[in-house]
Amino acid sequence: MWPLGRWRPGVAFFISSFLISISATGIIFIFLIVESFPIFQHEGLGFLSGSEWYPGEVYGALPMIYGTGIVTFIAVSFALPLALGSAVITSEVLSRPTRLVIKMMMELLAGIPGVVYGLLGITLLTTAVKNTFNLIDGNSFFTAGILLSIMILPTVMTLSEDALRSVPKEYRDQALALGLNRSETIFHAVLPGAIKGIAGAVLLGIGRAMGETISVMLVIGSLDRIPQPFYNIFTTGQTITSKLGREGAEALGVGYHWNALAGLGLILFLAVMGITFIGNSIVGPLSGRGINTKRKQKKR
Amino acid sequence: MRRDLKEVIFFSACIITTVTAISLLFIILSAILVRGLPAINLEFLTTESKEFGQNGGILYQTMGTFILIGMAGILAFPIALGSAVYQTEYLSLSLRGTADLLVYALNAVPTIIFGLFGYMFFGVFLKLGVSWLTGSFILAIMVLPTVLVSIKEAIESIPFKYLEAGLALGLTQERLVRAVIIPQSIHGMVTGLLLGLARAAGETAAIMFTATTFSGVLLPASFREPVTSLQTHILILAQEAINPRALTNAWGAALVLVALIMLMSLGSMLIRATITHEAER
Numbered sequence: 001m002w003p004l005g006r007w008r009p010g011v012a013f014f015i016s017s018f019l020i021s022i023s024a025t026g027i028i029f030i031f032l033i034v035e036s037f038p039i040f041q042h043e044g045l046g047f048l049s050g051s052e053w054y055p056g057e058v059y060g061a062l063p064m065i066y067g068t069g070i071v072t073f074i075a076v077s078f079a080l081p082l083a084l085g086s087a088v089i090t091s092e093v094l095s096r097p098t099r100l101v102i103k104m105m106m107e108l109l110a111g112i113p114g115v116v117y118g119l120l121g122i123t124l125l126t127t128a129v130k131n132t133f134n135l136i137d138g139n140s141f142f143t144a145g146i147l148l149s150i151m152i153l154p155t156v157m158t159l160s161e162d163a164l165r166s167v168p169k170e171y172r173d174q175a176l177a178l179g180l181n182r183s184e185t186i187f188h189a190v191l192p193g194a195i196k197g198i199a200g201a202v203l204l205g206i207g208r209a210m211g212e213t214i215s216v217m218l219v220i221g222s223l224d225r226i227p228q229p230f231y232n233i234f235t236t237g238q239t240i241t242s243k244l245g246r247e248g249a250e251a252l253g254v255g256y257h258w259n260a261l262a263g264l265g266l267i268l269f270l271a272v273m274g275i276t277f278i279g280n281s282i283v284g285p286l287s288g289r290g291i292n293t294k295r296k297q298k299k300r
Numbered sequence: 301m302r303r304d305l306k307e308v309i310f311f312s313a314c315i316i317t318t319v320t321a322i323s324l325l326f327i328i329l330s331a332i333l334v335r336g337l338p339a340i341n342l343e344f345l346t347t348e349s350k351e352f353g354q355n356g357g358i359l360y361q362t363m364g365t366f367i368l369i370g371m372a373g374i375l376a377f378p379i380a381l382g383s384a385v386y387q388t389e390y391l392s393l394s395l396r397g398t399a400d401l402l403v404y405a406l407n408a409v410p411t412i413i414f415g416l417f418g419y420m421f422f423g424v425f426l427k428l429g430v431s432w433l434t435g436s437f438i439l440a441i442m443v444l445p446t447v448l449v450s451i452k453e454a455i456e457s458i459p460f461k462y463l464e465a466g467l468a469l470g471l472t473q474e475r476l477v478r479a480v481i482i483p484q485s486i487h488g489m490v491t492g493l494l495l496g497l498a499r500a501a502g503e504t505a506a507i508m509f510t511a512t513t514f515s516g517v518l519l520p521a522s523f524r525e526p527v528t529s530l531q532t533h534i535l536i537l538a539q540e541a542i543n544p545r546a547l548t549n550a551w552g553a554a555l556v557l558v559a560l561i562m563l564m565s566l567g568s569m570l571i572r573a574t575i576t577h578e579a580e581r
Contacts, residue, residue, distance in 0.1 A: 035420070116332065277401070
């Protein structure tokens with residue numbers, strides 16, 4: 001039936017789509033290395049440690065690296081307690097229908113685009129931050145961190161809840177039978193079994209927070225500097241993504257400025273990939289986590 | 301007594317965080333509704349924007365978003381399907397974990413990097429320039445893992461009996477794929493595609509300097525022309541936050557975009573909730 005014997009068009013199509021799917025990340029990685037190579041030649045390691053960035057003269061990535069780090073840290077510090085607390089209540093206390101409604105809401109909220117969060121941030125959050133902390137400018141690391149914490153809340157909460165639910169019911173029954181009360185059961189029987197999944201959820205949340213561009217770009221103020229003192233998070237700053245978003249269009253493909261942006265992209269790529277990889281490995285056998293809502297799967 | 305106290309403290313803390321989380325989410329939804337609804341009327345939805353978005357509607361922005369995500373879906377779907385079938389039916393077991401990891405890695409790539417890469421690859425190398433096709437290619441790569449994983453999960457949940465029945469009839473692997481695996485995983489394709497389109501519709505960073513322009517274009521007449529989109533429209537208007545009219549229109553556009561995305565995710569949830577295999581009933 002097929003002129004080429006075993007080499008069938010159907011299989012060829014499957015193989016080629018498979019190759020596209022698995023090689024895309026690698027191609028992007030190589031692209032970033034090639035495009036950023038000139039800046040590492042030009043600036044050396046000073047690219048990573050320099051804190052001055054003037055297109056055409058000097059490129060130092062430190063303020064952006066600092067910004068991404070601190071904003072992500074703020075986002076996780078606020079999102080984690082909220083996500084964990086609500087995951088415990090949702091998984092251990094609420095009835096099944098209520099739980100499903102909450103999870104559905106979370107899934108819907110995870111779909112709200114970054115640009116809409118940015119609009120919320122620029123109209124509501126910046127003013128609120130400005131008035132609460134008596135600032136001249138509501139755009140700051142803190143504002144961006146809070147906005148990101150709201151954005152990653154559904155992801156971290158849903159995945160932590162999945163982790164709590166995956167602990168067998170027998171563990172809870174045994175703990176209760178031993179006379180532990182409900183909070184002790186959660187601490188000593190449920191959490192130890194779910195801790196890996198929760199860690200994975202947090203790491204995937206960190207990965208999302210680091211890579212988010214638009215909403216951060218709108219509320220961070222876009223000034224390349226490390227605040228003085230360095231823990232002063234109520235000043236305007238810059239993250240890697242907001243830098244790429246602001247200057248990407250003007251520098252596309254041209255000169256050291258472009259190479260420097262590609263270098264920033266490479267740093268971000270490596271950080272996010274590392275964190276996501278660890279996250280996916282501890283969450284265990286991969287199955288839709290962090291992409292679609294997890295479904296029960298049958299072993300085949 | 302101390303144990304009871306701990307119990308009370310723990311649960312109160314949990315309840316406070318839950319209430320905070322849920323009210324945050326309600327605040328967000330109601331803010332979008334309250335600010336967006338006044339902007340929306342038939343004229344807003346069906347006319348083009350004027351005076352850089354301060355007046356007029358969002359007709360061409362909405363169409364631009366549809367063009368971008370529609371083409372992205374058309375491009376991503378066959379690749380996702382082919383790859384899902386290969387990964388579940390042909391790939392040797394020992395390599396499946398690695399393949400999964402690579403697909404998940406693609407899902408984690410920050411979207412702004414897709415924008416940088418996509419512009420250089422499709423825009424410059426393939427000479428498509430700043431155009432809607434460049435944007436669709438970028439979005440297609442971006443949503444590929446979402447669609448792929450959904451189809452893969454659907455294939456993996458096909459009851460083994462079905463495959464046994466097929467094999468007992470003497471079907472070759474390729475016939476089995478065509479007669480059993482693809483027809484039985486259609487729900488996964490639909491949900492995956494809906495989720496993928498929803499994700500693409502919400503994406504701004506990857507297309508803002510690769511596929512769209514702010515104003516002055518209506519519908520593209522060729523592959524190499526940019527479009528306007530709801531996402532970038534909101535972005536530009538948001539940056540003029542001091543102008544109340546621009547802001548009202550931004551909220552209107554945001555509500556339309558959020559409604560569009562939520563409809564697609566709700567659709568996928570409904571399909572996922574109702575599907576059961578005949579053999580499991």
